[in-house]
């Protein structure tokens with residue numbers, strides 16, 4: 001799950017809370033805010049379910065199964081499974 005923070009300091013404090021000592025490994029990069037946003041949007045697009053269109057970054061589902069071309073989230077798998085079950089001839 002991705003957590004969003006208002007500031008870099010808030011993000012660092014949260015990382016330190018979960019991974020004690022991680023802030024010592026913090027490095028300075030040349031990434032500008034615009035480039036970081038572009039990269040984030042690209043990753044967000046790549047983590048999108050091909051069926052419902054939700055992204056993992058929006059916390060809409062917990063797992064995404066990737067095929068060669070398409071991806072499907074756990075919620076869609078459950079929904080399709082229930083639809084198939086209800087259509088079964090008993």
Ligand SMILES: [Zn+2]
Pocket residue numbers: 049050051052053054072073074075076
């Ligand atoms: Zn989905």
